[in-house]
Amino acid sequence: MTGSQAGSGDRRPELARLVRPYGDTTGDGRVQVSFTLPIPFGAATERSRAEGAALQLAGKMGLDPAMVVHAKGMGPDYTFFVVYGRVAHLVDLSQVTVVEREFPLLSPAEVNLRIRAGLGRKLVVVGACIGTDAHTVGIDAILNVKGHAGEKGLEYYREIRVINLGSQVAVPDLVARANAERADAVLISQVVTQRDAHLSNTRQMAAAFDEAAGPTGHRPLLVVGGPRFDPAMAAGLGVDKIFGKGTTPGEVASYLAAVLAPAAETAGAAS
């Protein structure tokens, strides 16, 4: 370490507020796009019309001038294009907004590392669908090794021990099992929303864990997921976190690691 990375040693010019895409010259604005249009690319007239159509779309996308460098018919009805062009648009960096997540998104290896360092043992997760809900698709996508959306489920994480109780688990059974396993977190999936069953089930579960915790107030982290939950409702339902539609296993694992195995020294310094 020479210290040359300190601010004073950074000789890069300050970032301009307004930038354009870079092809091979500053400010040339050149980009490449590819797309398909549902039009034929057969006879010569069709080909000319197809290229014209692609140029029109490129123009509307802000590419001017644009050049169709590749066009190919795919079957009788579709044409694929590769287009290069210069975009007129400017990027205003002062207007870029970054969605703040309250926890950093980590890779499985990073999650494992964080748990080893912050917890010093395996993190125990108990998962279930409670009440009469038999829709385990959500909880399984998060927990099964198979995972979801190209991400492996929590079972894949070496430092997480998963106990998946499956569907239609009674709340008292869930509480008992979570205590027996000394669960760090309990994951609940609720899909059925008839007569707001997902809300009443969740409240009932939270109350049961609070009651079991007794005067110490120590209970596992309660995490709920389902397509019809509003993530802002967590406190009102008595749980710690709600995940909505489209949540991936990596997000859940990152959240668990951030809350249950916080990196003491670097907390806040990252992101």
Next chain:
Amino acid sequence: MQTRLNLDPAVVAEARDLAALAGQPIVDMASSHTTVSIERAVLRLAGLQGADSAGLPWANRLVDAVAEATGLQHGVALVAWDALITGGYTDLAQLAAAAAQGRVAFRIPAGADAAAARAAARDALAAGIGRIDANRTQRQLMIDQTADPPRPWIYLIVATGDIYEDIPQAQAAAREGADIIAVIRSTGQSLLDYVPEGATREGYAGTYATQENFRLMRAALDQTSREVGRYIRLTNYASGLCMPEIAALAGLERLDMMLNDCMYGIIFRDINPRRTFIDQRFARQIHARAGIIINTGEDNYLTTADAVDAAHTVVVSQLLNEFFGKEAGLTDGQLGLGHAFEINPAVPDSFLLELAHAQLVRELFPDAPLKYMPPTKHMTGNVFAGYLLDAFFNLCGMMTDQSILLIGMMTEGIHTPFLSDRDLALENVRYVRDAAGRLGDSFVPAPGGFIQQRAAEVLGESVGLLRRICDQGLLTAIAEGTFGITKRPADAGRGLDGVVVRADGYFNPASELLEADGPASRRAVLEVSR
């Protein structure tokens, strides 16, 4: 086929013997148990279709009713056909509807009543198995009338969730060069303990496997096969809790290939190991009869474990799948054993390692229609680098004579493929096939060189692992996390409550037919231990 690896035949023979030794106790267990799904498959083979108003199939309602009344230890057929005859019902659906309302007094018949029930059940199953046989004949007729595409067969996936969207996509893919169409199932279907009914238009990241969806797609592909002048094969998934039933439906609707792995559901879906092995044997007996090529799922191990470190677990699983498959009556030509091109491209000599692994599998199973899977784990979103990696996958597949190539998409892991992604992928494979399709003829790894050494090393590790599995028993090995990275105890996981010990006099008219005059399973076992 020429040998390129100079493998020690004694080591290969030992590996096979060990696989048979490890697998036999599982076969014994499967032969002495039945499951709810096997019994439902019997009813489906006898023609039972349809569902109650809540969508629960009559097959489930009837098996559940019999299980509650008499238990399933004698098989559903004896009890159901007895009730059918004595109650005067016109068919199984009517019986199931009455049973669902609690209006049927089931009993275990004896004497002449039992004989009558067995005879009626045998007749009904003979018709169902006859339909499977007729489909097999029809498939051959279609191939004769069109053409069997040259290998490697190009395997493409459709997965819109809507069967009526899948059909034009599948037809377009076939016109663009696909030889095999696989319809991916809706997420989580493998965990449903029933098969949905009818044509479905809503699925999640896939389309439900139903008998009607099978029928619709096969009919559409028959039309396209005639149009393009080659037989387009249709694939679906017989994994999960309904493996036997889906196998039955595949046979009844002339599907051509089915995903059917001996351990996939256990490892990746947490389905109970016993349930899986018992279901699997019956499902494979149906596939054997139907002339269906099974696809095994070893590629999945490499998506969780490291593709170099875990290479031997793939070989071990293939040897087990071969043993179980042949015991169930499948021939070499029906064993589409799986493997994959999943080594981290940053590893030095990664392509040489891939060649060694792929060639090893080719030489261990010279007559099997091997299914080779493209990179997924190291497809990063850099679609340009991904396209290059897919080309190397295609090249490795050509050089090592793989039989079925699942075509890699440069947008793997980003979205379900665009039309253009698929077109570019086919362009990639066509280029490699035209440019280097005959490279295999001239591909001779240096004797004692890197590739030969690596292949021998993986084979040696496979024998070592098989020895360990034989010592501790396969169920214990699975419980201790030998495959994938997951520990799956024999008494945990989904579906164990659907496993039943057969009583003396257990009666399964489908098994009788499949084991009596199907491809002789005993002979196949002898072949394995040859």
